[in-house]
Amino acid sequence: MSNSKLKKDFPIAGKTHYLDSAAMALKPRQVIESVKKFMEESSVNVNRGLYTIAEKATEIFESSRENTAKFIGAKPEEIIHTSGTTMGINALAYSLQPKIKKGDIVLTTEMEHHSNLVPWQELCNRTGATLKIIPVKNFVLDTENFGAMLKNAKIFSCTHISNAIGSINPIKELFKKAKDSGTITILDAAQSVPHTKINVKKIGCDALVFSGHKIMAPTGIGILYVSKEHEEEIDPFFYGGKMINSVELKKSSWTSPPNKFEAGTPNIEGAVGLKSAIDYIKKTGIEEIENHVGKISRKIREELSKIPEVKIQQEENPKSSIISFTIKGVHPHDAASILNEHNICVRAGHHCAMPLMKNIGVIGTIRASTYMYNDTEDVNALVNGVNDCIKLFGVKK
Incomplete structure (x- = not known):
């Protein structure tokens, strides 16, 4: 390099x-130019128009989803566009709420960014579940009692790399133990995706979140990966156009993932920039x-x-x-x-x-x-x- x-x-x-x-x-010229080119040539809505430039815009938008999926070892239908890591975690906390009840455990760590702590605090406040925290000792997670903490744990959400002190957590080991206990595993990969090879299947996470602006894409675009197994189980977190199958005056039904989770007009320019940023990373290595x-x-x-x-x-x-x-x-x-x-x-x-x-x-x-x-x-x-x-x-x- x-x-x-x-x-x-x-x-x-x-x-x-x-x-x-x-x-x-920072943004490289290649990302800046890709967004500029899209806005000059194809800046119309996606998944709606039957005219040529609308079809082109949809093709570009969906190619970004496919590119992201390959980048993290996922399938395109498992990739949901969000505004960033914070939205992704909040969306999960909202969508998983019906599965959580009093007596359940939600598990996270003392190392988390507030975005991976406060949503779980609020989830527990609303449901009566108990929030348990894996402590930090000498700048690393103290996982001595991790096995015992998994008892009745429904969710385990953990950062890959601490945004504050840079500690890298042993996520594969932790997630394997959690999944063996039937716990849903969520990875905050905001600080690892920019410079660490990520494969969601090898990591063993059920969900993963990151922000585009951490990897040179524009602001306002992020990714929520949810494994197909859980994608079918959880409810949408936004409602409106695009995400519906049918609407009657008293009830509605949802389309299949990932559109089920993408109500309204998405950040198309952000997705274009994200694709260009990932291409830049892949080219660099x-x-x-x-x-x-x-x-x-x-x-x-x-x-x-x-x-x-x-x-x-x-x-x-x-x-x-x-x-x-x-x-x-x-x-x-x-x-x-x-x-x-x-x-x-x-x-x-x-x-x-x-x-x-x-x-x-x-x-x-x-x-x-x-x-x-x-x-x-x-x-x-x-x-x-x-x-x-x-x-x-x-x-x-």
Whole structure:
């Protein structure tokens, strides 16, 4: 993978040291142009018109679904378009509610983004079910009692990679145990899909969610994968046009998945951009991306670890794209502001993971996150910026 050549594909990457890809990936020109081309040539509704450009739009839209399915090892009918990870998880919580009753267990972890915690809290509040939390110990999941926690568990929803501290969870092992217990398994893959080869069948998840904007697609497009087995069982989460089989004044029936879950006009331009983004990843090579991201992230951790005032808030030798750290005597928000003056983009705060921040004993962290377009110039800029931040605040060792 030629990083210098690749970086030229990203208009913003050459203008700043962008280290916030865990929040949103930059867009390559190929994605930008694909959306522009669609809007100029075929920007009409899908699944409705019998005229030529409408049929072309539908063909393009459905080809995106097929492309996504191949990308994660699923079938096209198992791919549901959403607005993103948050919507996908909320949709599952809503659709699974009729299956949950008092005395049931819903299981998640202390490591979750609020989007994979709050919907399950609300589901339990509405149904009388009990929410159980797998704890975090020393930055990793403490799964010692996982087997016992699965008793009466109807749902287990877990992140693949922590958005806040970058821990990679042993999902295959956990999901196998959960499925052996008859538990529905849900994977938040928002932080893994951009640079990790995903195969839903090998992972063993019943459902998976991710956001397009994490993998260079436009905002407002996401994917909810639901295995065919469960897709037939759960109710729709939106109602309206396209998703119906028949409508009478007092009752209606639904069409088959995935249209059953896609009421109304979808984000067609977003799906076009998603296809282009996945094509870009496939052309670059997911293994090459993973190796590059690992190398750059490892270099950042190594360099920051040499600074006495910096504490890496992660497990030892993490392998993800996320570097989470604090600076002695400097609030994360102040550090991020100073780094911004050095043209460095990082994220600071609790990263929508308040319980996890409480667990590790901080109010928040500074989070740098890398992707395929980052290079040693970004590493050096961040390290120099952190050192300048320490000097500015007069921090003593």
